[in-house]
Amino acid sequence: MNHVHPNTPHHDVQQGRHQEHSTDGQAEILDLDAEVLAEHIASIAAWLPLNDGARRIVDLGCGTGAGTFALLDRFPEAHVTAVDASAEHLRHLRAKACARGLEERIRTVQADLDDRDWPDFGTTDLVWASASMHHMAHPDRALRNVRDLLAPGGLFAVVELAGFPRFLPEGAPEGRPGLEARCHAATDRLHVEHVPHRGADWGPMLIAAGFTVEGERTIAVDIDGSHSEAIGRYALGSLQRIRSAAAATLSTDDLAALDQLLDTASPHSILRRDDLGVRTERTAWAARRA
Numbered sequence: 001m002n003h004v005h006p007n008t009p010h011h012d013v014q015q016g017r018h019q020e021h022s023t024d025g026q027a028e029i030l031d032l033d034a035e036v037l038a039e040h041i042a043s044i045a046a047w048l049p050l051n052d053g054a055r056r057i058v059d060l061g062c063g064t065g066a067g068t069f070a071l072l073d074r075f076p077e078a079h080v081t082a083v084d085a086s087a088e089h090l091r092h093l094r095a096k097a098c099a100r101g102l103e104e105r106i107r108t109v110q111a112d113l114d115d116r117d118w119p120d121f122g123t124t125d126l127v128w129a130s131a132s133m134h135h136m137a138h139p140d141r142a143l144r145n146v147r148d149l150l151a152p153g154g155l156f157a158v159v160e161l162a163g164f165p166r167f168l169p170e171g172a173p174e175g176r177p178g179l180e181a182r183c184h185a186a187t188d189r190l191h192v193e194h195v196p197h198r199g200a201d202w203g204p205m206l207i208a209a210g211f212t213v214e215g216e217r218t219i220a221v222d223i224d225g226s227h228s229e230a231i232g233r234y235a236l237g238s239l240q241r242i243r244s245a246a247a248a249t250l251s252t253d254d255l256a257a258l259d260q261l262l263d264t265a266s267p268h269s270i271l272r273r274d275d276l277g278v279r280t281e282r283t284a285w286a287a288r289r290a
């Protein structure tokens with residue numbers, strides 16, 4: 001497959017009759033996630049068992065490029081094909097690539113990975129999918145497609161998250177302690193229905209799809225956010241998304257307390273708190289095409 005320059009209008013390869021995918025505000029959260037968890041993402045990339053390096057990488061569900069840029073850093077010889085359904089995310093990723101002088105090493109492809117047949121991404125040494133596999137409507141089919149696009153001996157890195165990070169201490173906010181846990185319980189109920197593979201154990205599914213799982217690693221993230229403006233904005237954006245998903249199922253008192261936290265003009269705004277942190281887990285599986 002030809003390398004296409006990201007600055008040209010032709011760079012964004014569109015597959016089929018793909019519709020613009022609505023990602024309302026997700027790009028900012030993904031960028032904040034990448035900024036706040038940069039060390040953790042780099043440490044997963046460093047852990048991958050690829051002693052000879054990787055030259056041809058595909059980042060599936062790349063979003064705004066958290067993994068793409070970490071992998072370019074880890075593998076200096078590599079080119080990355082960054083794939084996502086969202087044209088907006090891909091535009092954003094290309095702008096970042098240009099700003100960093102990395103445009104020659106990245107090609108973006110807009111594609112819906114729920115399609116039965118995937119575009120020809122070319123033969124690949126490493127496929128990376130971070131926080132994207134759980135979105136697949138047919139994970140077994142997607143796993144088989146990944147296996148087919150890997151060169152023999154190629155590696156598939158699946159990275160998944162336990163859920164939205166927690167930002168507030170248990171006793172917060174004053175007057176409605178435990179609010180964040182109740183918000184998470186509400187969104188978890190929705191996820192069970194709409195995103196059933198979030199939090200799944202990918203090991204058995206990888207084996208069933210013909211991979212050998214060479215490693216599994218869970219990273220506990222616990223970052224003190226008391227002095228971080230980015231963590232404040234990350235917490236604000238995440239809770240805004242939780243509100244839009246779960247408002248109807250929260251009690252009136254919880255919703256009022258959540259709205260106070262989200263009101264950036266309020267003295268109770270989450271942006272004014274000095275007790276925030278980021279607590280979550282990421283699990284990575286390194287699977288070899290047999």
Ligand SMILES: C[S@@+](CC[C@H](N)C(=O)[O-])C[C@H]1O[C@@H](n2cnc3c(N)ncnc32)[C@H](O)[C@@H]1O
Pocket residue numbers: 021023030033034060061062063064065066067083084085086089111112113114129130131132135136
């Ligand atoms: C939670 S984000 C993760 C983004 C990125 N991998 C990261 O670690 O920051 C999930 C991404 O998967 C993409 N996605 C979800 N379903 C998809 C599909 N069927 N085909 C292609 N991309 C998809 C979304 O547009 C989004 O960018």
